[in-house]
Amino acid sequence: MTRRSKSFYPLLVFFILFVIFLYGPMFAIITLSFQGPDGGLTFPMNGVSMHWFEQLFKPQRVGDFKGSFLRSLWLASIVMALTVAISLAAGLAFRKGFKGASIIFYLTISSLIVPSILLTLGIGLEFDQMGLESNWYTSGLGAHLSWTLPFGLLIMFAVFNRFDKSYEEAARDMGAKPHQVLQHVVIPIIAPSLVGVGLFGFTLSFDEFARSLLAMGVHNSLPLEIFGMTTTVTTPTLYALGTLTTAVSFLIIGLSFALIGYLRHRRNSRLDKAG
């Protein structure tokens, strides 16, 4: 090990401070959500209890928490599946190239950077003018896909740019048909990245607010419900809700990482065997 350069220790301290900045506030509300029944929105802790989590499941206190929670889980699952399927298909098409590929690529990227407030207003107006009812599974779903698909496609680009074509050629030389090459060679190799695309699709949808605002119709998704609560709820119930949704996000992230690790391990040992 060579000697650390002068900038190492200041930057290490800076990095640690950055991580505290990232996670600190989150830990504050997780701690405060276990506040005793008489406790308030700030420290100190006034006892420790599950009181505010119980409040969460009493419908009269905080609106439609359970409904919006389940709705958001469903929506996130649908968005996840569609994001993986559509990004993979588009990634395969881009890889082979087609007329207008460049324009479509930039259109997809534009969908990422277009101001969310404009998009949600536009989707709301579009459904209104077409005489369609805005719903979480129509306009809401589309609003989320406009946000998740660009991420999915960018990941697919990164994946295929690093893809070793010789595996496919070998399979083709041995007589595999195109769909067999896809099913038995390409997909197993890129499977960990597909889980990554799915993770993005799920979590980005589960937490999406800005594009959902005017696109969800009458039934709120969870982030919209939480936003409504920020102005009306002045008890730690709000924090309990924050803790619960963060726990869901962390659970999904953990499961995905485990699955990615497993798939990579399996792939690499098989590739080694194939030599």
Next chain:
Amino acid sequence: MMTRYLQITPLLLVLGLFFIGPILIISIVSFWDYNEFSLIPDFVWTNYQELFGSQVTYTIYLNTFKFTLLTWLCTFLIGFSVAYFLAFHVRSLSWQMALFLLCTVPFLTSNIIRMIAWIPVLGRHGLVNSGLQTAGIIDQPLDWLLYSDFAVVLAFVHLYTLFMVVPIFNSMMRIDRSLIEAAYDAGASGWQTLWQIILPLCKPGIAIGSIFVITLVMGDFVTVQTMSGGQSASVGVAMNNKRALLQYPAAAADAMVLLVTVLIIVALLMRAVNIRKEL
């Protein structure tokens, strides 16, 4: 050839219905007329005339640019330092990935919750105020910590620094380490290497990060609304207020001007980068 078009069709459908369609509708409606009850299909310039004729518009844009510039500066300085630490000081690849993921995970949790999380930290009786009071540094709690422009920029930096870290880290990882060795061998100091080798080679990453941060802040409405406690204005907030008053054509004209502004900024930044080469 047929397969490729089939494979790209789902993406095109989504883009058509939920990206191009909404923008077309907005551009059409921005020329419509309206009264208290309904939209009146028409072709009038009044929405734009009112927008550009009002002093408020310029104040709001100035305020939005202020948020954007401050956020950009903070996210760039923090993002670059963090990426630099990860790329050049962390030496094992597995540590690099672990720390990189540590920075990425909060991005996958709820933005609203991450904003709310500042309340017990920055509020009048929050951690910062009570800490400072206990330490005897201040007598009265600081009011400008929460529900202020400071809180807005802090929340933006908290939410969006990751968008700077990732592309800059990506650029840094592609820098051939022998270039840096060569610079040192030729007698360059640490600062000279940073300014003349690393920074120029990170330009594409910085441009991509800037595009993300600038467009997210310019188009924001919920962060400004929540963190300023409704006391500060931005283009997004103004647009949402018009929308709440059912003045859709006025909001649409606002949206079109915002879109053009953002596109000009992005076009300028895109000169520094070829996105497809960066992936």
